[in-house]
Amino acid sequence: MEDNNNKIADDNDKAEEFEFNFINIPWDDRTKFSKIGIIALLAAICLAIIGGVLNNFILHYKSFYKNTQQTHELICRIVKIEAYPFVARIHLASTQQLLCLGAVISSSSVIANGVCVKSGPIRLGLGSPSNQLCKKGFTVDLVDPIRHDGAISNTLVILTTMEKMSSCSSTIKISEHVDFISKAYILGRPLLADRVTKTLSRQPATLLSADEITNISLIPFKNLKKSSMICVKDLSNCPVRAGDLLIQDDEVLGLASTSVHRTDLSNMACFADLNVVRPELTELL
Incomplete structure (x- = not known):
């Protein structure tokens, strides 16, 4: 029973250590690999946001252009x-x-x-x-x-x-x-x-x-x-x-x-x- 309790405690420590290392560790204390990973993640998020904005802009522009064409067709x-x-x-x-x-x-x-x-x-x-x-x-x-x-x-x-x-x-x-x-x-x-x-x-x-x-x-x-x-x-x-x-x-x-x-x-x-x-x-x- 003690072994099981110790195992659970060890798992919780590892989880806390992992969570600490991934999110809360100071920037200066991170490894080079960790810094590259964080930068890559942030860059991916930024690119995704920019891509979404551009996609919406393009769809809006196409819709506006199409509506403009239709409007012109209605004008005698x-x-x-x-x-x-x-x-x-x-x-x-x-x-x-x-x-x-x-x-x-x-x-x-x-x-x-x-x-x-x-x-x-x-x-x-x-x-x-x-x-x-x-x-x-x-x-x-x-x-x-x-x-x-x-x-x-x-x-x-x-x-x-x-x-x-x-x-x-x-x-x-x-x-x-x-x-x-x-x-x-x-x-x-x-x-x-x-x-x-x-x-x-x-x-x-x-x-x-x-x-x-x-x-x-x-x-x-x-x-x-x-x-x-x-x-x-x-x-x-x-x-x-x-x-x-x-x-x-x-x-x-x-x-x-x-x-x-x-x-x-x-x-x-x-x-x-x-x-x-x-x-x-x-x-x-």
């Missing part, structure tokens, strides 16, 4: 409104909120999506806001609805003013024929529209042929007539909103049928074909 190309004098900005009269866009098709008339007049009395913004002749906008004296089965509201509208618009705008022709080979582009409201809109968004688009439109499932447009629409593909993530203009060869093809704030997996959007209502427009203008 911005163009000055002066470059497109045929574009009318339709504002809510009470708050000057920019509701949607329209196309100037005569010296006194603008064609727009029917949803643009649902919110209340409106005013037309034309030309540069810095131009004193154009700054205050134009009143809408007459609204003529036109039935259109390719528009989300099933209606387009002709907005007529008795004021002189020619000093602030130019007209654009409605295209009679669609060139499915040539590129088209979409003019839309800027992402951050305010009361004094000085820019528009612009993005290219590839037109779908009539056969392609027939074969695709237009879930967001299930109540609309496909033959009265023009659809485009290969869009970026730039939003397409109701009333945006589809342009080709300096002629207007259509007005966006509905809002697509971020295009779906098909990268597709559809527009009310303006050529469908050409006879009605001829009677009104």
Whole structure:
């Protein structure tokens, strides 16, 4: 029994001696090998900490860079409104909120999506806001609805003013024929529209042929007539909103049928074909 107690005591002494030698022994009393071991251990700990910090920094930088790229993908190309004098900005009269866009098709008339007049009395913004002749906008004296089965509201509208618009705008022709080979582009409201809109968004688009439109499932447009629409593909993530203009060869093809704030997996959007209502427009203008 005594032998066992002595053995346990010896083991405890050895443990205490080892713990003392490894941790608490003064630096000057350590052997050269012990000093090298301690330095190596500290260096390893420092390198591990530095490695962890660098790794986190690199991961954060990659994430930031990726997010920056994604953000840039969401930003549309911005163009000055002066470059497109045929574009009318339709504002809510009470708050000057920019509701949607329209196309100037005569010296006194603008064609727009029917949803643009649902919110209340409106005013037309034309030309540069810095131009004193154009700054205050134009009143809408007459609204003529036109039935259109390719528009989300099933209606387009002709907005007529008795004021002189020619000093602030130019007209654009409605295209009679669609060139499915040539590129088209979409003019839309800027992402951050305010009361004094000085820019528009612009993005290219590839037109779908009539056969392609027939074969695709237009879930967001299930109540609309496909033959009265023009659809485009290969869009970026730039939003397409109701009333945006589809342009080709300096002629207007259509007005966006509905809002697509971020295009779906098909990268597709559809527009009310303006050529469908050409006879009605001829009677009104």
